[in-house]
Amino acid sequence: MNVESIRTYCLNKKAATECLPFDKYSLVIKVMGKMFALIDLESANTIALKCNPEKAIDLKEQYIGIKEAYHFNKKYWIDVSFDKDVNDKLIKSLIDHSYEEVIKKFTKKLKTEYDAIP
Numbered sequence: 001m002n003v004e005s006i007r008t009y010c011l012n013k014k015a016a017t018e019c020l021p022f023d024k025y026s027l028v029i030k031v032m033g034k035m036f037a038l039i040d041l042e043s044a045n046t047i048a049l050k051c052n053p054e055k056a057i058d059l060k061e062q063y064i065g066i067k068e069a070y071h072f073n074k075k076y077w078i079d080v081s082f083d084k085d086v087n088d089k090l091i092k093s094l095i096d097h098s099y100e101e102v103i104k105k106f107t108k109k110l111k112t113e114y115d116a117i118p
Contacts, residue, residue: 001088003044009092010037013099015117032114036102037095038072045082047091048072049098059094076101 001009010016010029016036018029025042028035038048048069051059056078059066065084069077080086080094106114 001082001091003039003041003082006047006082006091006095007039010039010095010099013095015114016099031099031102032106032110034102034106034110036098046079047082047095048077048079049094050076050101051078051094051097052101055097063090 007018007027007029011018013031013036015031016029017031018027020026021028025040027039027041029037029039036050040046040048048071053075056076059078060068063085065081065086067079068074069079078094080091082091086094103111103114
């Protein structure tokens, strides 16, 4: 996968939006205002994703291309490289997982608003 196909995949999620809140190289993808991905546009080969802590440990042990996210809580965020040993199917699965992890933490009000979106 390349950075543009990953961006498109993320933005095709329900209620997903993008912004550049930190700098011109850090593309943040959010669902209902909550970040689930950050794509590094400068190197154009990594994405930071939210991840269940136990799953993150297993992934980091299995793949060279998955490590702790640099500027995030290392327990809950991973960096995934597009140009290492992580295949496209797994990248998409990890994006889906990150999205779901964020939705699981929605407040009742936010979940109601999310559910009302067609």
